[in-house]
Amino acid sequence: MAKGAIKFRDSAAEFERLTAQVAARRFAPVYLLMGEESYFIDALCEQLATTILDEAQRSFNQITVYGRDIDAGQVVTLCRQMPMMGACEVVIVREAQQLRGLDKLALYTQKPSPTTVLVICHKEKSVDKRSALYKSCAANGAVLESVRPRDYEIGPWLQQFIAARGLAIDPKALSMLTDHLGTDITKIANELHKLVVSLPEGTRRITDADIEANIGISKEFNNFELCKAVASRDMARALMIADNFARNPKEHPLLLTVMALFGQFRDYFTVNYLRWLSRRRGQPFPSDAELMRTLRKSNVYAVNEIKQFSAAWDNRKVFRILGLLREYDAKSKGINTGGAPDGELLRELLLKIFLL
Incomplete structure (x- = not known):
């Protein structure tokens, strides 16, 4: 596992590593699956639940409990018992963040039974890495810290x-x-x-x-097409898309639209600055590969579009637009809206961008 602050890519890489081990039937005696992002926790737990034991063995030797219904002492007792008619027992603790006396599980994880696989699913936040529970799980088993992506x-x-x-x-x-x-x-x-x-x-x-x-996402009325219309200064097209969004506010939250526009103009600002810097220093403009890393884009197509459209937007104007988008980000969260619905706020934002 990566040292220091865990990023989403670290979670994804560790998830892939652990799923490959499970598929190869290399099981750890303890799995601590923890963090805010539930997808990796649920997916790895499901793989363990369906892989370690076959269907017939699960009836006798696989136990699933929920943190709100049990305490740490009872979990330890379950883990210490011998498997019935098999070589291994699986104990899965779901919603372990609700488990009473969670830290006491360290009494077991410091020396886990060789005939038991304990899976601890701790959602919403991570276990304190200074705790005996975390340290013993890391030393004697496997830990997956699942963080939310940017x-x-x-x-x-x-x-x-x-x-x-x-x-x-x-x-x-x-x-x-x-x-x-x-x-x-x-x-x-x-x-x-x-x-x-x-x-x-x-x-x-x-x-x-x-x-x-x-x-069910329209290929004509979506944030991709709205951003493209704004980038090409097609006011009529942008306002038509905004009208469609206004009629379907649940499918097109203002917050996501503002985020998409902010990301687009942030990229324009970055590319324009790099263009200015290369001229000032008499250096070549960064290559597409360098821009992909700087802009965190996964394909050249996206980089080429940014280069093409950014040239038409002066950075002084882009800076003011980014300020507008921060203002409407707050409004999308209910701050200083004056009671205006999302559709009206979006039309207002677009008009301000086009009239700058």
Whole structure:
């Protein structure tokens, strides 16, 4: 596990490492699955629950308990008992953040039974890394700390998630998914599962049409198209999309739209600054590969669009637009809205951007 502060990519990498070990039937005696992001916790717990024992053995030797219904002493007792008609027992503690006397589990995890696999699912926050429980789980078992992704981390993860299923995804389709579903990777994974099983046999690339047909996100009215309309200064198109958003506010939260626009203009500001810096210093403009790393983009297509559109936006204007977007980010959270609905606020924001 990575040292220091754990990032989303560390969680994703550790999840992949542990799932590969479980698939190879290399089991640790203790698993501490903890953190704010529930997807990796639930997915690894489910894999352990269906892999360690076969279906017949689970009836006798697999026990699932919930933290609100039990205390640490009872969990330790379950872990110390011998398996029935088998070589191994599995004890799964769900919602362990509600377990009474959680720290007392360290009395067991410091010396776990060789015939038991204990899985501790601790959601909402991580176990204190200074505690005896954490230290003993790390020393004698496996720890997965699952942190929530930032908005810019979703795209690369999603591409890898899709690639692992033998598919690729078009940039617009990727943007439609991330803009619509935000950073809820459980929801994204569920929607993608439904999409993959409904795709025609032989499909190798997911398009915007597939997203529209199977997930219900319009390929004409979405944040990707709105950002593109703003970038090209197509006021009529942008306001038409905003009107559609206003009629469907639950599907198009103002907060996600503001985040998408902020990310776009932040990238313009960065590229314009690098362009100015290269001229000032007489140095070459950064390569596409360098820009991909700087802007945290996963494909050259996105970088080329940013370079193309940013040239039409002066950074003094971009700076003022970023200020507007911060103001409307607060309004999207109910601050100083004057009672205006999201649709009206979005139209107001767009007009201010175009009239700057």
